[in-house]
Amino acid sequence: MSELSLEKSEIRINSSLDKSIKVLQALILPIAFIALWVVASALNWLDPKLIPSPFTVLLGALHSFAQAEFWQGFAASLARNFTGYVIGASLGVAFGVALGTTRWVNWLFAPGFNVLRQVSLFAWLPLISTFLGYGNGAKILFISLSVFYPVALHSLEGVSSISAKYSEVARVYQFPKLYTYRKLILPAASPQIFVGLQLGLIFAWLATVGSEFLLANYGVGLGNLVIRGREQFNVSLIILGMLTIGFVGVILNSILSRIERKVLRWQQRS
Known part of the structure; x- marks a missing residue:
């Protein structure tokens, strides 16, 4: 076996060990919490009416998993989240890039954007519910707003951090605008854009x-x-809902992190 093959296999082994260590680190706190919960329940340190034992929660979870209503709620939440995220992230990236590259857009919208992003997200809910009621549209609009601001802000920061030398090269060689955005602006700003997408998620x-x-x-x-x-x-049921919400959040974040690593793989090679 050549030295290059040995080096590649060693890199793969080290990478898998690093991943295993990270997984173990992530599991330390949840396992310690569950162990403490089990001990506290077994020694009657907790009132079972207020905080049931893990076994009781597990039985309740199995009962809920067998009901269609749980999965309908699960699917409805994911559908709202995905729809609102796609709308908010798409508009956020487009607005942030336009704000950082087009003078008249910056002049017209930057002051209002800086004011509106100071407004607490939940302060929008009374206004949204007044006009759209309590339906699905109101929830999706609220989710889109929550995604829009961090994505737009980080997209703006990503575009603003691009070196003037690259813009000068594009100007000298008279690159078409679409080509400049596709080959220069978006790749250079993509790390910051993904930071915004992570926060938006x-x-x-x-x-x-x-x-x-x-x-x-x-x-x-x-x-x-x-x-x-x-x-x-x-x-x-409350604890099951909380655990499910946390678990879904971790899974969604993990999926986006994998996508980010694949998209930005060119940076790791350079």
Whole structure:
């Protein structure tokens, strides 16, 4: 076996070891929490009516998983999250790039954008519900708004950080605008854009659950599941909803991180 093959296999082994160590590090806190929960329940340190044992929560989870209503709520939350995220992220990237590359867009919209992004996200909910009610459209609009601001801001920062030398090269060689955006601006700004997309994904999931809490008069979702558990004083259902919300958030973030590594692989090689 050549030295190059040995070096490549060693790199793969080290990479897999690093991934295994990271997984173990991520599991330390949840495992410690569950172990403490089990011990506290077994020693009657906790009131089972307020905080049921892990076994009780597991039985409740199995019962909920067997019901179609749980999966309908799960699918509804994911659909709202995905729709709102795609709309907000697409508009955020387009607006941020336009703000950083077009003078008249910056002159016209930058002051208003800087003012509106200071407004708390949940302050928009009364206005949205006044005009759109408590339906799915209001929730999707709220999710889109929560994604739009961080994505637009980081896209603007990414474009603004591009060296003037590259813009000068494009100007000297008279690159077409579409070619300049595709080959120069977007690749150079992509690391910051992905930072915004990561933050937008976190905010989108928070907004999805938050809108289901605060606009709960209509529809189904994981937020509605937790609310129903509160109304029925079913703590197992509340904990199941919380764990499911957290688990989905981790999975969504992991998927976007994988996409980011593949898209930005050219940077790691350079």
